[in-house]
Amino acid sequence: xxxxxxxxxxxxxxxxxxxxxxxxxxxxxxxxxxxxxxxxxxxxxxxxxxxxxxxxxxxxxxxxxxxxxxxxxxxxxxxxxxxxxxxxxxxxxxxxxxxxxxxxxxxxxxxxxxxxxxxxxxxxxxxxxxxxxxxxxxxxxxxxxxxxxxxxxxxxxxxxxxxxxxxxxxxxxxxxxxxxxxxxxxxxxxxxxxxxxxxxxxxxxxxxxxxxxxxxxxxxxxxxxxxxxxxxxxxxxxxxxxxxxxxxxxxxxxxxxxxxxxxxxxxxxxxxxxxxxxxxxxxxxxxxxxxxxxxxxxxxxxxxxxxxxxxxxxx
Amino acid sequence: xxxxxxxxxxxxxxxxxxxxxxxxxxxxxxxxxxxxxxxxxxxxxxxxxxxxxxxxxxxxxxxxxxxxxxxxxxxxxxxxxxxxxxxxxxxxxxxxxxxxxxxxxxxxxxxxxxxxxxxxxxxxxxxxxxxxxxxxxxxxxxxxxxxxxxxxxxxxxxxxxxxxxxxxxxxxxxxxxxxxxxxxxxxxxxxxxxxxxxxxxxxxxxxxxxxxxxxxxxxxxxxxxxxxxxxxxxxxxxxxxxxxxxxxxxxxxxx
Numbered sequence: 001x002x003x004x005x006x007x008x009x010x011x012x013x014x015x016x017x018x019x020x021x022x023x024x025x026x027x028x029x030x031x032x033x034x035x036x037x038x039x040x041x042x043x044x045x046x047x048x049x050x051x052x053x054x055x056x057x058x059x060x061x062x063x064x065x066x067x068x069x070x071x072x073x074x075x076x077x078x079x080x081x082x083x084x085x086x087x088x089x090x091x092x093x094x095x096x097x098x099x100x101x102x103x104x105x106x107x108x109x110x111x112x113x114x115x116x117x118x119x120x121x122x123x124x125x126x127x128x129x130x131x132x133x134x135x136x137x138x139x140x141x142x143x144x145x146x147x148x149x150x151x152x153x154x155x156x157x158x159x160x161x162x163x164x165x166x167x168x169x170x171x172x173x174x175x176x177x178x179x180x181x182x183x184x185x186x187x188x189x190x191x192x193x194x195x196x197x198x199x200x201x202x203x204x205x206x207x208x209x210x211x212x213x214x215x216x217x218x219x220x221x222x223x224x225x226x227x228x229x230x231x232x233x234x235x236x237x238x239x240x241x242x243x244x245x246x247x248x249x250x251x252x253x254x255x256x257x258x259x260x261x262x263x264x265x266x267x268x269x270x271x272x273x274x275x276x277x278x279x280x281x282x283x284x285x286x287x288x289x290x291x292x293x294x295x296x297x298x299x300x301x302x303x304x305x306x307x308x309x310x311x312x313x314x315x
Numbered sequence: 316x317x318x319x320x321x322x323x324x325x326x327x328x329x330x331x332x333x334x335x336x337x338x339x340x341x342x343x344x345x346x347x348x349x350x351x352x353x354x355x356x357x358x359x360x361x362x363x364x365x366x367x368x369x370x371x372x373x374x375x376x377x378x379x380x381x382x383x384x385x386x387x388x389x390x391x392x393x394x395x396x397x398x399x400x401x402x403x404x405x406x407x408x409x410x411x412x413x414x415x416x417x418x419x420x421x422x423x424x425x426x427x428x429x430x431x432x433x434x435x436x437x438x439x440x441x442x443x444x445x446x447x448x449x450x451x452x453x454x455x456x457x458x459x460x461x462x463x464x465x466x467x468x469x470x471x472x473x474x475x476x477x478x479x480x481x482x483x484x485x486x487x488x489x490x491x492x493x494x495x496x497x498x499x500x501x502x503x504x505x506x507x508x509x510x511x512x513x514x515x516x517x518x519x520x521x522x523x524x525x526x527x528x529x530x531x532x533x534x535x536x537x538x539x540x541x542x543x544x545x546x547x548x549x550x551x552x553x554x555x556x557x558x559x560x561x562x563x564x565x566x567x568x569x570x
Contacts, residue, residue, distance in 0.1 A: 065418060067570070088420040089328040099415030101345060101407065108341065115337035116419045118327030125320055155415075162324040191322035 016079035018043045018163050018194035019064055025072030026059050026218075033059045035218035036073070041211070046185060046195040048209035050202070050302075052310050056218040057198040058096060061165050064196070065093050078163060089117060092161035094152045096168050100140040106151050107136030110158060117159035126154045131180055146177040153181060157188065164188065166197040170204060182208055202303040212302065216310045230300045236269040236277060238292040240285065249284045253277070328420030338421055338429035343436045346399060355394045355498075356441055360387045361448055367508045368452050375510065377539075384449040384456070385534035386507040388463075389470065391441040393527055396434050396471040398498045401478035404430075405490030408482065413569045423569075434471055442467070457541030463534065466545065469552040470530040476559025477526070483567030501527040506535075523547075526555045 019041040026034035034056045041047040051057050062068045063075055066082040075082050078090060100109050107127060114120035127133050130150040135143060143151065149169065156164050169185075170178045185208050188195055199205055205212050206226045214222040214229075222229055242264040249269075250259050257271030269281060278297070285292045328334070346352050364387040367373060368380040375382040407413050416426055446454075477497075482490050503509065505527030511519060522528050533548030 067414065067417070085422065088418065090324075090326040091418075093415070093418035095411060095415055098411030100410070101412050102410060103345060103348065104341070108344075112337055112341050113419065116329050116334050116421050118329055119325040121320055121322075129320055157322065159420075160322070160325040162326055187320070188322050191324070193322055193324055 016043075016076065017041055018045075018078060019047075019196055020076040021060065021064070021073065022075075023073035024060065024063065024070055024075060026056070026063060026068065027071050033218055034063075034070075037215065037219055038073075039213050039215075039220055039223065041194065041196050043194050044189070044192045045210040046189050046197070046208050047211045047213060048205035049196065049198045049213050049215060050200075050205055050306060051198075051215040055216045055310075057215060058167055059218075060215070061167050061196065061198060065091070065165055089159065090162045092156035092159060092164035094156035094164070094166045094169055096171070097148075099152060099155075100148070102141035103139050105137050105139055106132055106143060106147075109140065110151065110154055113155045114158045119160055121158050121160060123154075123158060126158055129180075129184065130154050131177070146173045149173055150177060150181065153184065157184070157193075161193065163194040163196070166195065168198055168200065170199065170201065178204075202301065202306060206302045214306060214309055221309045222305070226302055229305050230302055231305075234297050234299055236281060236295070236297050238267050238281070238285075238295040239265055240267060240290045240292050241265065244288060244290065249281070252280050252284060331422075331425055334419075334421045335425050335429045335432065338416075338426060339432035339436065342403075342430060342433035345403065346395070346433065346437050347440075349403075352399050352403070355398055356391065356437060357444060360391045360394065360441065360445060363387055363390065363508055364445060364448055365452070368449075373509060378453065378455070380449055380452045380454045381456075381539050382510075382535070383508055384445065384454050385538040386531045387445055387449075388442060388467075388538075389505070389527060389530040389534050390502060390507045391445060392438055392467055392470045392530060393474050393501060394498065395437050395441065397474035397478040398494045399437075400430065400434060400475055401482045401494040402491050404479060404482035405485065405487040405494075408569065409487035411570070417569060431471070431475065434475065435468075438467060438471065456538045458537035459543070462537045462543070462545060466530060466533045466537070466548065466552070469549060469556060470526065473526045473530075473552045473555035473559060476556055476563050479567060480559050480563040483563055483569075501525060504528070506531045524551060526552060529555075 017040045019039075021037060021039050024034050024037040025032070037056065037060060049057050049060065059068065063070050064077050064082055066087070077087055080087055107123065110123040110127060114123045124133070124136070127136055130153065132147060132150055132154070135147055140148065140151070149172065153166065153169055156166065170181050173181060182204070185195055185197070197208075209226060212224065212226055212229055213220055242261065244261070244267070246259040246261065246267070250257065253259070253269070254272055254274060257269060259267065259269045261267050269277070282292060346356070364383055367383045373379065373382070417423070421429070478494065481493050485493060504522055505525055506522070507527065511522050511528060511532075514522060523532065529548040529551035533545035533552075536542035536545050536548070
């Protein structure tokens, strides 16, 4: 999606990335949460950090935010050490949860956050943009989970930061609230704000991110644009009678193709999806006397890539 | 969704004074809005003032309201600077409020300054209310208001140190329990309404080293007797402030 804008030079006059992490190590007792992690987030871009629970996403982001100290490696945020006080005004933070006194009214808290900054956004307009105007006088504890998330997002951006860290900004949001949040992230990107977010939602990363970084067991296992991660490969899928002998079909397909049945009755042909492929497959089906149903050509999704890299077992 | 907002980065911290006042205002509103806090900071002191001034529950030489008012003023300082602040800060830590504030341009010294301003602001309201009620009951204060202001400031520092020491180390629920327990114990032992002279002679020197006793005795020596600089109580309060604030600044956990 963001390809057109990729040609625009990224802001950040000094040329340093928004975030640069090299060989980061973080241990909690005897557990190594982050194990030599290296990544870089470009200025003016949206970077999504994906990973299973416990992969080290929040630890990484909280070290960048200055909440935790690294046990090893180097971290630079806007070219500075994360503990540099000058970053406080330049970096917006959205915690995964909490952070607001339960009895404080939504509008009151956002106005307070705005008062800490020299040129803040209008809190009322920001509440409106995030659909919270009606709840401006509602105490934080009476807001729904999704409303609390949106208020927290508003607090991260009200100071007009150069860089924002959003830790699972859309977790638990209903579809309307998710779209409102995506709309804000897109708006931030268009305005030249660097965004680093963590998420469990693959479609979110695919839609929003210029760059996706997949981490697991405290290390980066893949990084790139959503398109490079999912690759150019296409898959041809169809359903038919289970137990077909695929050897003959493979012989008729171009070199480098693969065919498998998974699960029973569901066939997947991988490789170069050339114009002749469809004809070859349907001709073979006809010769076998079967009808291919739900025939489709699809790209791999980010979710396929993610599960391939991080495995399917539950954690 | 029709509002246009310009997200173009324009970062910058507000001046420290504006940040501190904004945070202090928010904390003051929170204290005055909270029902339990209000019970502690205003209702209980005023009830004790009226009750012990009217009813012959204690034996003192001279006017009862002249004896009770300085103690109740000391109690008001303790309830806001110690109990209220400890409980509020404990829950702020639990709810990630302190963590989130750590990501704003408001520095930690700035936050502590804001908390102090808020506590002093609430104390001004408490002192005003207690004085009006006491005067209406025939209270005749003596002494130099300067010494009273000094005692209140030092008492606030000592009790804030004690409150933050508890809030920064214990869990929020434990802080709630500990802060209320200490409040009750000090209320009973510190000469607030029961004269310290009624306790056995052996324990009196120990009681007089408590911050509440020092504050009560200091207030009483000035307001009831028109005494000069309350050197003993000032010394005790300074010692409590220095020790508790030093230990709290070392042991305080923000998360």
